[in-house]
Amino acid sequence: MANGVWHTGYGIEINLSLPDLGHPNRPDLLREITASVSERDPQLLECLAHHDKRECLSESGGKSPWMFIRRGRVGGRRPLVASHLPITHKATPEESAQHKATKERVVATAGRYGLDAEAEVPVANRRSVSDAVVTGPAGLRVGWEIQYHHLSPSSVHRRSVSAMENGITPLWVAKDRTASLIDRAPWARVDDMPWRDIAGGKEMVIRGGYRHLEVWKCVPSSERHCLVSEGAGHCGAIHADWFVPALCLPERKPVLIEDLVLRSATGESVPVYVPSRGSGRAGRHMWVSAADRARWEEIVDEKTPLPTTPVEEDDDVITFAEQEIDRSCRAGEDSWSVSDARPLRDLAEPTGGFTLPRLPPQRPSASTRITPVERAAASAALGCPPWELGLCAGCTQMMRRYGPNAAMYCNVCRATLNGR
Structure with a gap:
């Protein structure tokens, strides 16, 4: 993985392992080089070996000498890494078929319910495209983003904010519990199913991203544990927290993708953002019933809107090792497999909830x-x-x-x- 790159616009060499990238007089340089390739010149960043007219392995491997910057994951560190274009991850034929089948299923489901739905909808002067936009009877628009391979948190946030600015509520769909989009925007996770099962109408359960609010008094007769006392103690206060259907008492029926298509468009299900209380996670995004969200806002006595500015998590913090630049071409190491495994982000555990003092x-x-x-x-x-x-x-x-x-x-x- 390369730790250096050539900036063709400024004619400078960038050391990605230094906090100031080797150019303290350019405070906006990090933001500029980490911008999405769709928002900048694709030939802005160049492999150092190619620039020095030395062997660039990308030319024999089907990639270009032009580069993009991502955050790696090595030994618990998050270094900046330069990788070769054209793309971060090329979707396999199976992934492409899953993506297409899921998109078509969302549109077809909306049609059966009498909702307006359109695929491949341009957003924000065609700078991005929603896989499908479903419009409810009251004009509520939900933009479905089927994302079955890796996408950076910044891209998820940028596209979500763009959708909201254009009157569209984003709804991201993942199949992997480690997907970085989880809790970066309103989301739902489904099973990793063959595309033929998706197209054939096999049941698609929302495994993560949809929760129910439970409120209970913390007394010995309660079936739930105390949120503030360790062990099996009971504090006598009233607790409120969000649970996936399987962990509700009694257990709730699972939510299917067809249910979410209808409920999100009619406003029966709505997104809610719950800021984290004391953990390294910025907060939790989830889909909930409109009644549950209203009750939650009444209990906590506040309304928390969906974030419109990036909220960094502990795991997002960049690590700068302050090393010398390695000028050899690292095209063969561009694969995501060389990084440490991404941590699970879809956790069924409660959010931390809210406690009303006794x-x-x-x-x-x-x-x-x-x-x-x-x-x-x-x-x-x-x-x-x-x-x-x-x-x-x-x-x-x-x-x-x-x-x-x-x-x-x-x-x-x-x-x-x-x-x-």
């Missing part, structure tokens, strides 16, 4: 007041309408105080009173 016990009645956020969370956790909520006469925790099957004391207080 109310202090025995508050004076004059100051006792349930806030809208507390009321929304308790209503979801206890499974009753907000107007049936009240405070336990013993511990002043929120409970189902009014309506059918109501009581003056919560279960804990009743057990204590009965034990006397």
